[in-house]
Amino acid sequence: MSYSVRVPGEASKVVVEATTDIGPFGGEVTVTQEVAMQ
Amino acid sequence: MTRNAAAAAGRAFLAVLAAAALLLPAGCTEPPAQQATQTGADAPAGPAPESVPAPSPEDLGVTPASPNALYARIGLAEDAARAMVVMLDESGGADSGFDTLYADTDLDGRLTSEGEKLEATDSRDYGDVSIAQFPPIDLAAENAGLDRGRLLGLSYMGGRDQHSLRATVGLAPSEGAGDDMPTAMLMGEPALAATPGEAAVWRAFGEPVLEMQTQPSGRTLCVALTAKLGDAELYAREAEVDLVIRTPEGEVLTRDHGYLGDFGFG
Numbered sequence: 001m002s003y004s005v006r007v008p009g010e011a012s013k014v015v016v017e018a019t020t021d022i023g024p025f026g027g028e029v030t031v032t033q034e035v036a037m038q
Numbered sequence: 039m040t041r042n043a044a045a046a047a048g049r050a051f052l053a054v055l056a057a058a059a060l061l062l063p064a065g066c067t068e069p070p071a072q073q074a075t076q077t078g079a080d081a082p083a084g085p086a087p088e089s090v091p092a093p094s095p096e097d098l099g100v101t102p103a104s105p106n107a108l109y110a111r112i113g114l115a116e117d118a119a120r121a122m123v124v125m126l127d128e129s130g131g132a133d134s135g136f137d138t139l140y141a142d143t144d145l146d147g148r149l150t151s152e153g154e155k156l157e158a159t160d161s162r163d164y165g166d167v168s169i170a171q172f173p174p175i176d177l178a179a180e181n182a183g184l185d186r187g188r189l190l191g192l193s194y195m196g197g198r199d200q201h202s203l204r205a206t207v208g209l210a211p212s213e214g215a216g217d218d219m220p221t222a223m224l225m226g227e228p229a230l231a232a233t234p235g236e237a238a239v240w241r242a243f244g245e246p247v248l249e250m251q252t253q254p255s256g257r258t259l260c261v262a263l264t265a266k267l268g269d270a271e272l273y274a275r276e277a278e279v280d281l282v283i284r285t286p287e288g289e290v291l292t293r294d295h296g297y298l299g300d301f302g303f304g
Contacts, residue, residue, distance in 0.1 A: 002262040003281055003294055007254075011285045018250055018263055020279040020298055022272060029248040029265065034286065038254045 012037055092234040093123060099150040100140055104128035108136070110203050110228040112190070113241040113268070114177060120145050121239045126194055126203065126230070129157075136194045136201070137161055139172045158194075170194045174208075203228050207242050207270065222277070224270035244268030259283070265298055274298045 007014055014037060019030040092111060095102075104127055111121040125140040137158045140149040149155070158170035175190040189208040196202055207224040228240035244267055253260040263279060265272040277298040284290045 001279070001296060001298055002260060003296065005259050005261060005283060005292060005294060007257050007259050007283055008291050011291065013286055014291065015284050015286055016250065016252055016259070016261055017282045018248065018261070018279060020248060020265060020277050022246055022265060022274055022277045027246065029246050031248040031250045033250055033252055035252045035254055035259065038256060
């Protein structure tokens with residue numbers, strides 16, 4: 001799946017955090033990434 | 039689940055998958071460039087999967103019609119202690135096209151049991167490339183010890199020296215869900231080799247992993263997420279996703295919400 005997200009403000013660097021609960025298939029999983037905005 | 043019901047559900051499931059595979063992510067116009075991977079905090083540490091011995095071609099009890107027969111091993115149990123050997127064969131002999139698949143569904147190390155020989159339900163030849171779709175295998179009916187209904191769909195695509203096997207595993211929502219359509223699926227490409235022993239085991243289950251790729255373009259950020267169990271990608275409509283974008287100092291800029299099974303969400 002993919003998201004196209006408009007990032008408000010003027011921050012030159014943001015942190016993206018995605019969390020999903022795949023329930024019976026393995027529980028909650030979180031991934032975090034720091035991204036430099038162009 | 040009866041075999042007919044399994045076959046019907048499997049056909050519907052594979053049709054959904056085929057349609058989904060044609061969709062491109064709607065939110066991204068460029069391939070995401072930056073990637074992060076993190077495993078589930080609650081993922082069981084557990085011991086490394088056991089080494090699964092592979093039978094020799096002679097032990098399988100079937101002489102392939104083609105000298106070009108190919109083998110794969112598919113790990114299906116959560117403990118990875120068992121792996122199903124499959125053999126792709128050309129019924130018309132060398133270079134006639136892969137149209138037959140043997141699957142060791144009872145995990146006895148041989149391909150001679152009833153129902154273990156599958157003929158392609160759909161074969162197409164596009165010149166240099168051919169495809170073959172095999173009937174789904176009702177794993178729950180054949181394998182004791184698996185905790186939920188599963189349908190394994192296998193298809194071949196290739197030609198000349200390029201061959202690939204695509205595996206899809208449909209997961210029923212819960213034990214005893216009967217004929218319900220699978221609500222989640224695992225998808226991947228088990229390795230093919232000239233002998234079972236040369237084929238690395240493709241594990242459809244294992245530690246959950248979430249991969250994220252990002253690509254900024256101006257003030258727009260493309261975020262692509264892929265969940266995996268073992269070697270397989272997981273598509274689960276019931277799995278919700280929360281996406282938070284914040285500053286490094288912690289100020290939340292935006293939140294979004296979706297489902298892992300929503301292709302092209304956003």
